[in-house]
Amino acid sequence: MISQATETLLFYLFATVSVGLALATVLSQRILRAAVYLMGVLVTSAAFYILLGAEFLAGVQILVYVGGIVILLVYAVMLTRSSELLEDHPSFVRKGVAFVAASAFFALATGVFSATRIGTAGDGHAPAAVADTTLEIGRRLLDQGATGYVIPFEIISLLLLSVLIGGSVIARRSLAKAEETK
Amino acid sequence: MIEQLATLAPGPFHWLSLTVLLFAIGIYGILTRRNAVGILMAVELALNSGAMNFVVFNKYVAPSAVDGQIMAIFVIAIAAAEVVVGMAIFVTLFGHRRTVDVTRMDQITDAAGTN
Amino acid sequence: MEHELGFALRNAWLILAIPFFSFLVVGLFIRPRAPKLAGIVATLAVFASAGFAYALAVEYLSLGGHDGWKTIVPWSFEWLRFQEHLAVHIGVIVDPISVLLMVVVTTVSSLVHLYSLGYMHGEAGFGRYFTWLNLFTFSMLALVTAPNILQMYVAWELVGASSFCLIGYYFEKPSAVEASKKAFIVTRFADLGFLLGVLILGYFGYQIASEAGGSAQAFDFLFLTNPEVMGKFSALGAGLFGIPLLTLALLLVYMGGAGKSAMFPLHIWLPDAMEGPTPVSALIHAATMVVAGVYLVARLFPLFATSGDALLVVAYIGAFTSVFAAVIACTQDDIKRVLAYSTLSQLGYMMFALGVASFEHPLGYTASMFHLFTHAFFKALLFLGAGSVIHAVHSNEIWKMGGLKAKMPVTHATFAIATLAIAGIWPFAGFFSKDEILAAALGSGHTGIFTLGLMVAGLTAFYMSRIYFVTFWGKAKTEHASHAHESPWIMLIPLVILAVLSIGAGFVPFGEFVRFGAAHGEAHGINPMIAAAGTLAGVLGIGFAWLLYRDGLAERSGVIARALGGGYRLIRNKFYFDELYLFVTHKIIFRLVAAPIAWFDRHVVDGGVNLSGWSARVFGSAVSYLQTGQVQTYGSWFVGGAVLLLFSLWMLRA
Numbered sequence: 001m002i003s004q005a006t007e008t009l010l011f012y013l014f015a016t017v018s019v020g021l022a023l024a025t026v027l028s029q030r031i032l033r034a035a036v037y038l039m040g041v042l043v044t045s046a047a048f049y050i051l052l053g054a055e056f057l058a059g060v061q062i063l064v065y066v067g068g069i070v071i072l073l074v075y076a077v078m079l080t081r082s083s084e085l086l087e088d089h090p091s092f093v094r095k096g097v098a099f100v101a102a103s104a105f106f107a108l109a110t111g112v113f114s115a116t117r118i119g120t121a122g123d124g125h126a127p128a129a130v131a132d133t134t135l136e137i138g139r140r141l142l143d144q145g146a147t148g149y150v151i152p153f154e155i156i157s158l159l160l161l162s163v164l165i166g167g168s169v170i171a172r173r174s175l176a177k178a179e180e181t182k
Numbered sequence: 183m184i185e186q187l188a189t190l191a192p193g194p195f196h197w198l199s200l201t202v203l204l205f206a207i208g209i210y211g212i213l214t215r216r217n218a219v220g221i222l223m224a225v226e227l228a229l230n231s232g233a234m235n236f237v238v239f240n241k242y243v244a245p246s247a248v249d250g251q252i253m254a255i256f257v258i259a260i261a262a263a264e265v266v267v268g269m270a271i272f273v274t275l276f277g278h279r280r281t282v283d284v285t286r287m288d289q290i291t292d293a294a295g296t297n
Numbered sequence: 298m299e300h301e302l303g304f305a306l307r308n309a310w311l312i313l314a315i316p317f318f319s320f321l322v323v324g325l326f327i328r329p330r331a332p333k334l335a336g337i338v339a340t341l342a343v344f345a346s347a348g349f350a351y352a353l354a355v356e357y358l359s360l361g362g363h364d365g366w367k368t369i370v371p372w373s374f375e376w377l378r379f380q381e382h383l384a385v386h387i388g389v390i391v392d393p394i395s396v397l398l399m400v401v402v403t404t405v406s407s408l409v410h411l412y413s414l415g416y417m418h419g420e421a422g423f424g425r426y427f428t429w430l431n432l433f434t435f436s437m438l439a440l441v442t443a444p445n446i447l448q449m450y451v452a453w454e455l456v457g458a459s460s461f462c463l464i465g466y467y468f469e470k471p472s473a474v475e476a477s478k479k480a481f482i483v484t485r486f487a488d489l490g491f492l493l494g495v496l497i498l499g500y501f502g503y504q505i506a507s508e509a510g511g512s513a514q515a516f517d518f519l520f521l522t523n524p525e526v527m528g529k530f531s532a533l534g535a536g537l538f539g540i541p542l543l544t545l546a547l548l549l550v551y552m553g554g555a556g557k558s559a560m561f562p563l564h565i566w567l568p569d570a571m572e573g574p575t576p577v578s579a580l581i582h583a584a585t586m587v588v589a590g591v592y593l594v595a596r597l598f599p600l601f602a603t604s605g606d607a608l609l610v611v612a613y614i615g616a617f618t619s620v621f622a623a624v625i626a627c628t629q630d631d632i633k634r635v636l637a638y639s640t641l642s643q644l645g646y647m648m649f650a651l652g653v654a655s656f657e658h659p660l661g662y663t664a665s666m667f668h669l670f671t672h673a674f675f676k677a678l679l680f681l682g683a684g685s686v687i688h689a690v691h692s693n694e695i696w697k698m699g700g701l702k703a704k705m706p707v708t709h710a711t712f713a714i715a716t717l718a719i720a721g722i723w724p725f726a727g728f729f730s731k732d733e734i735l736a737a738a739l740g741s742g743h744t745g746i747f748t749l750g751l752m753v754a755g756l757t758a759f760y761m762s763r764i765y766f767v768t769f770w771g772k773a774k775t776e777h778a779s780h781a782h783e784s785p786w787i788m789l790i791p792l793v794i795l796a797v798l799s800i801g802a803g804f805v806p807f808g809e810f811v812r813f814g815a816a817h818g819e820a821h822g823i824n825p826m827i828a829a830a831g832t833l834a835g836v837l838g839i840g841f842a843w844l845l846y847r848d849g850l851a852e853r854s855g856v857i858a859r860a861l862g863g864g865y866r867l868i869r870n871k872f873y874f875d876e877l878y879l880f881v882t883h884k885i886i887f888r889l890v891a892a893p894i895a896w897f898d899r900h901v902v903d904g905g906v907n908l909s910g911w912s913a914r915v916f917g918s919a920v921s922y923l924q925t926g927q928v929q930t931y932g933s934w935f936v937g938g939a940v941l942l943l944f945s946l947w948m949l950r951a
Contacts, residue, residue, distance in 0.1 A: 005187035012192075015200050022204050026211030026224055038223050041204070045230050052197075052237045054251050064258050069226060069265045076219045076269040080276040090214040094929060098213030101936040106206035108944055110199050115947075118194040118242060136248045137255070149252055156259045163263040167270035209936055213929050288926025 010051060018044040029089075031077050039070045056134040197238040204231035218275070218282040222268045226261060233257035302371060303356040305349060309371040309389040312353065312399060312442060315346040316435035323431055328424030335424035336417070339431045340410040346438070347403035354396045358810065366810070368392035368519060370444045377447075382506035383499065383515050390444035390518065393811040394595055394666055398441035401673045402585050404798075406434045408791035409580040412681050415787035416576055416688060426466060426574065433459035437585050441592060445516035446495050446550075449593070453491065453557070456589065457484050460581050464573040476572035483566040487556020494549030501542065505529045522599040531603050540606075547600060547607035550593065558590025558644045561618040565874055567641060571633040571693075575684030578633060583640050583680050584673035591647045591669055595662065598813065602656050612652020616746045619645025621872075623756035627763065628858075628869040631693045632683045635764050636676070639719065642753055643672050649750070650734040653741045659813035661737035667807045668734055671726035674802055675718035678795035679761075682712035685788055686768060689781035695764050699849040700773040705783045709769050711796040716765045718799040720758035720835040728832070729803035736827050751834050758838025763846050763854075771849020 021040040028034040042065040049058035090098075130136045144150050204227060211224025233254040240250025272282050279287075305311075319342030327335040360367070373388020410430060417426055436455035443449035458481075465477030495516075502515030505526055513520050520526055533542040540548075554560075559567035570582050581587070594601060594611055601608045622641030629635045647665045654661030685708040690698050702709045718725035721732070731754060738747040773779035783789070845854045858865045867873070923934075 001188050002184060004191040005184040008187045008191045011196070018200070019203055019207070022207040022227055025227060026207055026214065026220075031217050031220055034220060034223055038226060041227060042230060045234060048200075048234060049237060049254075052234075052241050053245075054237050054240070054254070057237060057251050057254055060255060060258060064262055065226075065230070069262055072262075072265045072269055073219060073223060073226070076222070076265075076272055079269075079273045080219060080282045090216055094933075095214050097933045098210045098929075101213060101933055101940065102206040102210040104940045105209060105936065106202055108940055108947070109202040109205075112943075112947055113195050113198045113202070118198075130246060130248055133248050133251060137251055140248055140252055141255075152256060156256055159263055160259060163266045167266040170267070170270035171273050213932050213936065284928055287928070 007051060010047070014044045014047050014051070018048070032074070035070060035074050035077060038073070039066055042066050042070065054133060056137055194238060194242040197242075198235065201231040201234045201238065204228075204234075216283050216285050218268075218272050218284050221284065222265065222272075226265070229257060229261045229264075233261075303352075303359075305352040305356045306369070306371045306391065309353065309391065309442075311349055312346060312389060313435065313439055315342055315349065316431055316438060319343070320428060320431040320435055323424070324428035328428055332424035336410075336414050336427045339427035340407070340414060342431065343403065343407040343410045343434055346434070347407040350396075350399040350403040353391070354400050357391055357396050366393045370519070373444055380503060380507075382513055383503045385447045385516055386445055386514070387448055388444040389442040391442075394592065395441050397666060397670060397811060398588075398592055399438065401670060402434065402437050402441060405584040405673055405677045405795075406430075406437075406580055408794055409576045409677065409681070412579075412684070412788050412791040413574070413576045415785045416684055417574060418785075420574075422466065426463075429459050429462045429466075430577070430580070433463065433581060433586075437589075440589055444518060445514065446498065446518065446521070446597075447516045449596075450488075450491060450495055453553070453589065454488065456586050457481060457488070457557070460484075460570070460586055463577040463581060464570045466573055466577065470572070473572040476566075476569040480566040480570045483563055484556045487563050488553045490549040490551075491553020491556075494546045494551075494553065497542065497546035497549065501530065501533060501546075502526070518596060521597065524599075527600055527603045530600070541604070543600065544604045544607045547597065547604050548610060550597065551590075551601075551607060551611060554590030554593040555614065556590070557593075558587050558648065559618075559641055560590065560614050560645065560648060561621055562874070564618060564622065564641050565878055568634050568637040568871070571631070571637050575633065575680060575687060578637070579677045579680030579684065582637065583676040587640060587644055588647070588669050588673070591644065591651065591665060594648065594651050595666060598651065598654070598662055601651075602654070605655075608652050608655070610652075612649045612743065612746060615645045615648025615650075615652050616749045617645070618642070619649060619753045620749050620756075621645075623753045623760065624868055625871050626760040627756060628865065630695055632686065632695050632698075632764055632768065633680070633693055635695075635760060636679055636683060639679075639757065639761065640676060642757060643668070643676065643719070646731070646734055646750065646753065647672070649746055650737055653738045653743045653746060654813070655741060658737065658741040660733065660740055662813040663808050663811050664730065664733035664737045666811045668727075668730035670805075670807065671718070671730045671799070671802045674795050675715040675726060675799040678711055678715040678792060678799055679719065681788070681792055681795065682708050682715060685784040685792065686712075686781075688784055688788070690775070690777045692775070692777065695767045696851065697775040698768045698773075698778050699771045700769070700778060701781055702769045704781045705769075707783060707789045707792060711792040712765060712769065714796045714799055716761045719761050720839055721754050721831050722758075722835050722839075723828075723832060724800065724803065726799050726801070726803035728828075728835075729807075732824070732828050732831050735831055736824050739827060751830055754831050755834035755838040758835040759842050760838075762839045762842030766842060766846035767849050767851075769849075770847060774849070 018041055021037045021044065024037040025034050025041060028037060042061060046058040046061040046066075049055070049061055140147065141149050141153050208224045208226075208228030208231065211227060212221055215221045215224055236250040236253040236257065238250075240248065244250070275287075276282050319339055323335045323339045323342075327338055357366075369391050370388050371391055373386040376385050376387045378384040410427070413426065413430065417423055420426065433456065436452050436459055440449055440452035440456055443452055461477050461481040464480050465473050467473040468477075498521065499515050502521060506513040506515045506520060509526070515521075521530075530543045531541070535541055552563075556563045567582060567587065571578055573582075601611065619642045622638045622645060626635050626638035626642060629638060647668050650661045650665035650668060652661070654665070685705065686698060686701060687693055689701070689705060689708075692698070714725065718727040721727045731750075735747060735750050735754075738750055773781075845857075870876075923930075
């Protein structure tokens, strides 16, 4: 009972913070601040994962997203001198169009959700939740059986490797070209 | 008070509404940001909310398995890959054109930016 | 009697191939490098095809023909297939008249080639000249050997095109350019009728051919002149304005023939065509191309005879042109123009000879072809002789010549022979063919045409003797004429050969070879009455000319001219036909028809085109706003589309 009340409180608290930070991310004039707001959104998302019972995922979120991706984004901002070159003023028409499109999507999606009975299995007589999700994730990721994810896991690792190489090649080429033009 | 709060515990509808709201904000950012890096951030926002959807469904539809969480991990990995490639492209682009303003990138050719 | 076909007949395609490849080789490879060699090669090639034509003729004649000569198509291939019974073949037809024309064309052409080697010596476009001459020879041979009317039409146009190039040979001379355009436009206009006629014949011929089945091809002459088919054609009934369809088609076809053969009122181009080099006039505008119209009518003669009315039109137009041109010829001063009008007159002769022929009295058919045959030689000779004179005197004006009898003996002698031949004096060739034509006209009951023919014979003798006396007799009237020299031997050889032919051609037993239907007795003998009348007309004409012009001066004739007054001026100005045409074309057609059409074209048609272009452009630029290159605009469309899609899916599911 108390835990449910806490969950409610935390959910709405984090939801408010998360939506506010998200809005700040897309609306902020300063791109570096937007990066910081994004970091906040991602951290609250980690909190949501904990609320949803995915502690391992919350850790991954913090490690990869906050510790890696956001840092990369900050690098991108700096390397392209976006923060000093660009005062971000989208045109009025574009803002209007984007708002209509985004809110239409939101309205439609919530309309669909409210009209759909999502099969909630967590009503007590459903199979119990996995006790140790971290262990289960590890087991499933390396499972070679029919329900295992070892092949997607390997593919993802290959993807990451190729991205590593590709990213450095693309960036290097531009640097080489810059050297030439000098 | 607490009882009241307990009855208001978020169900799947609330969770999904939250993620979809975040996703919509991400779309808005994608469509309005002029800075390419800003667009990339908005994409991350949308991706993040998408990953969260998997976890939500995992909890409310199939709590006895962890497939949704694994999917979320994959999404995070792909997001990381995407950011790496995106950053490399933007840096290259910036080297060519001295700008990453997408509203000025309306040519397929490189005419505007070479030297 | 089944003969194994000889070499020439088996390889009949060579008759077309030799001049054609010579044209290609000379025109493309030799001409740019060695113009002199080009002339020689072209001449040799035409001599070769002449030799081949003789071989072919001998082989064909040796096939025998006591019950009429067979028509054979020894070589053909399918060129275009429209329908089962509507395919066009390229081939060679061999029958008496095509053999006749092949021989005439190659003979005259080869002699003209030879003559041109001397006449065109030192001209700027020597190689070009021979290239076109070769093309012309090829086209003309393709025309006479056409086994179907469409090949004939194609060759017909080729002939017209090469004639255009040759008339406009001196293209830096405005009058030559005008003349070539005039010739091309007038004949082209006439060919429109020809084409329409071909289409009508093809359309109904196709229906008849598909009813008949078998391998009948609607365009083939053999099919068209088949008695059964002709019966079906004449049963087609009325076409336009109550004219029977067959007559209508034939009149249209005849219009093309009249254009090429310069029949009144399409005659205006031929005198102007004399702007071309004289050998060209000899070849094209005397001996070969202009007889294409006669040949066409002869080729379709059975159809014309079936129609009857069409043949009458041919006869009357021919007779009228014959008189009309002869009268004009009496007053012209340009030696080549006189010859041109003389050609018109003689072509009219051939035409009305065909026109008076019928199934019952087919003598005119033979007579016409006979006259075509003899005329080709003596008229070519006259032109080449005139060319020789012009070469020596540097003028076309007969009043600037005179006294050339002693200075140019060979030219004089051959010209005299040709004059006597065209005047119809025994034993020269013209006597026999003219006599036969007159006999045909009288024999078929066309007394009026016979009288006109007799009159024309007298006029012909008169005007030809006139230019003969003025040119060769009397005293030299200009500096050039007094210093004239005989032409080089290379020009004299063709003259002599043609002179021999002009004498001898009449003795060919022509009725044996070219006749319509079975042998008819009247072709052999010479009717003494008609012969006497014709000769009398000729002698009278010559005598009258002798009285007026024997000293080569214009004094005595001037008296007559003044006495005739306005009538003389009318004739001298060719009945103001050129002016009439100019008036009709410039004042009426250009102003009342062409100008409104031009306005319509410029404003309505072009406007419509521009409108469609403009609307496409406006639409494009309107749509192009969608293609901004702005990824976020595209993204907006994408999200909007995705939302709509989701919405519709949801709605459909509900």
